[in-house]
Amino acid sequence: MDNQKFHYKVKCYNCKREFNGYEGSLKYNQYKQNRYGVFCCEDCGHRIRMEAIKNFFRKIINKKSLPQKMKGVVQ
Numbered sequence: 001m002d003n004q005k006f007h008y009k010v011k012c013y014n015c016k017r018e019f020n021g022y023e024g025s026l027k028y029n030q031y032k033q034n035r036y037g038v039f040c041c042e043d044c045g046h047r048i049r050m051e052a053i054k055n056f057f058r059k060i061i062n063k064k065s066l067p068q069k070m071k072g073v074v075q
Ligand SMILES: [Zn+2]
Pocket: 012, 013, 014, 015, 016, 017, 040, 041, 042, 043, 044, 045
């Protein structure tokens, strides 16, 4: 069982939930190196990644957004 594994209780900075950083995992290593670092749980990590990707694409789209003269023609 995974529950038997040694783990740290890590608090997610985003949703403030505690989650387990199991030995050998990335979170565990990060926590070990810096207990005062900023950590987030899987759910939030996933959501943040998705937001970052969305923002990234939004930026690209904005940058490529139509030249001034075409504004008003296409929204
Ligand atoms: Zn979280």
